Amino acid sequence: MKSSSSSSPSKLTIIVSAILSLIVSTTSGVIVFRINDKKTDLNYNVISSATFSGQTQNTAIVAVVVNNSSEKELEKIRIIIPLGNAKLIEPKIIGLQFGSYSQNINPKQVEINVPYLNPKESFSIQLLLTLSYPSWSVNNSSISVRGKGITATLASSVDKNKDFLGILSSFVVGVLSVFIYISTYFFSASKIDKHNDDQRDIVAYILGVYGFYKEASQLRNLQREITYWSIADSVAEQCLQSGDPATVQRGIDCLSSLLSYAYIHEDSELLIKYNLARLAATTTDLKLARDYLEEARKGNNSVINMRINFDKSLSKII
Known part of the structure; x- marks a missing residue:
């Protein structure tokens, strides 16, 4: 049996994880900005932060960014992210309204199902993980992103000649994400021992x-x-x-x-x-x-x- 107090990361880990989340959010925003012009209907990219080695645990964040770059609605989007030896602390879905998706989480994987994705719409799945080993990386080929009648294409790396407005907007979103992330932990003291x-x-x-x-x-x-x-x-x-x-x-x-x-x-x-x-x-x-x-x-x-x-x-x- 576990309580939330035993599974919750330390304050230092939370702050560092929030900073890592900012990096991931910013990078994922730039990638979405860049892959919007690609011809493939369904694109995705995988971003993982550097591992933070704490005193009691190792922490990292993985984000999967999914984008519908087509002019039509896509149906039955299904994303499966294997966790391997990592342990999920908290998932966050950014860009989708609550109730517009379903999730199935177990110790082996995270599965997100989206009934439909509007044209030019994108969202990201961000996972805060604790790791068994200091060195760790996600296997992009093990992640499955599919829609009805379509398999998503892994987007290429971001061009070095990044657009300033695209980066700036992503950074602002990232800052807001960090603020929400930190406030979720520090302003929910009543839930610590639940x-x-x-x-x-x-x-x-x-x-x-x-x-x-x-x-x-x-x-x-x-x-x-x-x-x-x-x-x-x-x-x-x-x-x-x-x-x-x-x-x-x-x-x-x-x-x-x-x-x-x-x-x-x-x-x-x-x-x-x-x-x-x-x-x-x-x-x-x-x-x-x-x-x-x-x-x-x-x-x-x-x-x-x-x-x-x-x-x-x-x-x-x-």
Whole structure:
């Protein structure tokens, strides 16, 4: 079992990793700027930072930049990045809106699926890794980037005669990326000691605490990986379907405890709070429902906004 405090890098490593992220972001931005004019519909490039050797671990960042340089929409983009002996600390998808892609992460590889990629659109997958050895490099040929009816082409190295505006814009994006990266760690102190492990096992534990024994057993035996927000959807649906006020209250207690106990991505937290609002809306405590709904809407997340518009049960508390 691991907690987020044990797996989190030191402050020095975080700062150095943020600087490495700036370099990667800048370089990837220049590459996207340069490969936009290439004739191949789907291009990608792989960028890896130098390895930083810390006192307790070695750290590096790998970025895969994917670009649709064509005039048409590309479908079913699938990227597979083998991790080898490296261990993933945190993935970041830059250039795609939350909910517009899916990811499947296991100790061996990172898989990102994008249903469609608009013309001239690009995005990058950035992976913060800890390494078993000080010397390490990514094997470009082992990375798979494909779309429907097309295999991506590995872009050539960037021309030395770089355009100043292209570099400047990439640098600005990189600085913003570093700021977000550092603030993610230093302004989330409340999450430092939260449980961070297989999401199925964590939620199964919380479900068992609140008497959802059957659901906990089913979740532990589930073959595919599943996200916190998806599990929250399932819990809320089962509680609402029961029509039992006591079961609904257990569902509220269960999901609120999950927020307190587990290390959860901010977007998933917002979706869990949306489900808490759904459950609370069926009780007499409409103030609680409004509070959860207000928390869910703070991120101005388009997925949550659409869900609220679809959900007639929330109309009375909006």
